[in-house]
Amino acid sequence: MTKLGFKGSWNEVRGKMKQKYAQLTDDDLAFAEGKEDELLGRLEQKLGKTKEELRREIGSL
Secondary structure, three states: OOOOOOOOOHHHHHHHHHHOOOOOOOOOOOOOOOOOOHHHHHHOOOOOOOHHHHHHHHEEE
16 A cells, blocks of 8 residues: 555556546556655646545545
8 A cells, every 4th residue: 555545556546536537647647656746736736636635535446
């Protein structure tokens, strides 16, 4: 489990996020170890949610 708190592989989480938010691209959901803040920043801009809201949502997937 990473700092983001998701269970399972990132590919599964990424797929669920793309299903829920059709406007997200693979580039938006690109994840690299140690770059959680970059990912959350991109999602924050695209979805209009706070980083804490996104952490909770990703953790619940």
